[in-house]
Amino acid sequence: MIEFERYTLKNGLKVLLHYDKATPMVVVNTLYDVGARDEHEDKTGFAHLFEHLMFGGSIHVKDFDQELQKAGGESNAFTSNDLTNYYEIIPANNIETALWLESDRMLSLAFTDKSLEVQRNVVIEEFKQRYLNQPYGDVWLKLRPLAYSKHPYKWATIGKDIAHIERAEMSDVKKFFKKFYCPSNAILCISGNFDSGSIKHLVEKYYGTIPGGKKPARLLPIEPTQKEFREKIIQRDVSADAFYYAFHMSERKNIGYYLADFLSDAIGKDQSSLLNIALKKEQNMVSEINAFITGSLDHGLFLITGKLSEGVDFDTLDNALWKELEKIKVEGFSDRKLNSLKNKLSTAKAFQEQGLLNKSISLCMFELLGDANGINEEMQIYNSIENSDILNFANSILKRENCSLLKVNKTK
């Protein structure tokens, strides 16, 4: 059980406080309700580029990192299709430094040309390092537009194209900040060994005077229900054929999310998962096979990916895979399997709850979904899953007409 206190400042900033006296540290985590899904289709990759610019100095502070390091703290951030998250980890007695820095960049950035120019280049190198210069690195750039035709999940967080990043201008940066980076669009979670008597006063001191702004309305195009199977084949200079089956699934708030997470663990998380045993161990068709979900807030994807064993072709795998999926749709799983999955989730949860940063990010995420207390309720949901739920769920999504398949053909 993770205890926390929740309140909202006058300017709309939601605040979560989680006190943990066992640690000497404090984590200040700030989640902004903006991600790549909020970008314009002609200016993709911007939410992520902007995250880099948040470290380029704010209105009163020239060098964010330097000030933080002086106080023994460290910081990082990440952007997803759904949200942008920033954190500082700092010795508890220097909490004020983190609040000062994080609140100042919520108030306003410095907007220097140098920062924009350098971070454009850094992000271009990141694009190359992660997506272009790796075997199979660009599959997500191809798979997203295959699975999504309308919803902005059709582009990756890094952006559709390097050119979009190259073209980013200061006026875009300023507009983006004004629209999305305001207290009413943010959730602040402070966790760790803070002084509970003065913490609210400190939060008010640093955040209370920031103009609240208006929470931007989100009107995203709705992805039409997929009606027929889609397939795309790309040729790459790699040494094994690879496959990516993507099935549409429900949004994060729906019970279907938990079922999808559970099902993906059961069929493709580790060596004892069903597809690993059937297609790898018993039939030697693949050298690896995995199932996982994207974890998106809007309607996400359930994926089955892997690489073919030498000498096996895509059709053989396809037949064998669907045979296994059909079996699941009829039989589901044994009680033993369901119980062991629940036990593993309990263990994982117990370990996760020890990480201060982990807890802080999760609290913010659940608050974004509507209630931070969701962090204390999810295990109950997993524990209530029964075989009949899995059967219904598997039958509703593991269908050919709900599937997009990307094949990577080796050229060698």
Next chain:
Amino acid sequence: MNRKNAPKTHKTGAISFVSPEKILLNESAPLYWLGDISNETARIDICFDAGLRKGKNSIASMTSSLLLSGTSLKSSTEIHNQLDDLGAFFDIGLSHEGVMVSLFALKSNISEAYEVLLDAITNACFPESEFQEIKAEKIQKFKININRVGVLAQRAFQKQLYHGTEYAEVSNEIELQKVERTELLKFHKANYVSGLFKIAIVGALAELQIQHIRNISKAFCIKKPLEFKSDFFNKPGAIHIEKKDAVQTAIRIGKTLFNKTNKDFLDMSILNTILGDYFGSRLMKNIREDKGYTYGIGSIISESGGSGYLLIGSEVGKEHLQAALDEVKKEMYLLCDEKIKKEELDLVKNHLLGQMLKISDGPYAMMDLFLSVESYGMSSDFYNSYIQRIHDIDASAILRMANAHLNWSDMSVISAG
């Protein structure tokens, strides 16, 4: 409030380093136990003297991948199912100097899970089908990875760093093809069945459980203490590996150093931080934050049983290779020529003290800190000395250290891309 003024900062408080209880498995192998933990989780690390140094690369690596592949009584699937039933996870880490198998579970289940795991490891019989499967998988992975510029550069770096010793060997496809199951059986018998050299337990277990773990483990322990090779000397000079279609070039620059037992270790660690081991380091500030040549650049000091090395690594835009190398060289010269300014040194000191606090947060962190000094016959006092040295070190000591260990001409300089 004037937002231009930074809030007052406070010194990092004292850290009390906790050492685990030491229980002997036999005269050469210890069991360490940290039981003061207030939640339900537990971890057991088991270390075997079965690292890459003990056999040809691919044999050590294949054996470690097949530790849970089945015994004469249980199939691989049954072993995994039993661990799953107990909600347990495991992780296998292979290095030059050992294999560490880590088991994670709730304390109520961990003894039982440990029995399953230990039985699987010590009685592994490497069934032919499992062997063929892992062999095919390793070959495929090798073929995929050999196209990564980072892997190409790292392999070449390892050859230069350890040249002339068995540590320099890197696996290749032909060698992987040739491996036979009988070699794994032999390797397993020599290095696992009587190669257990350490167990570390974190978790509020009962004394009886610890005794049980000790009793079922001791038969597999090494008979005499481990010894490690220490006379490594890297081969300086530049090597470029051309990869035509690459859009980035991987860089690896480094040289042989030493481990924690050396008198220069603490000062060198602090110098390494200044050079490239935090976000505000000289390398990051110059090569990423000023020039934008890369997404990231960093330097580390890595240790082995008897030695250690410095490594600077990055992936830079192909067109920036020469400029990036020039800047790394320039930063090394600068550290050798100019005393670090007080402001920067103070910042690094504060950063390091904050990091020290962070990495000693909680019982798992305490055990990890302990294990990383215990291997060198040292105690957690090491960290008190380190903290003291962070407070005491001055610019002249940093300059001395740079002149002793940051000479460009001593470096092995690898680029691939």
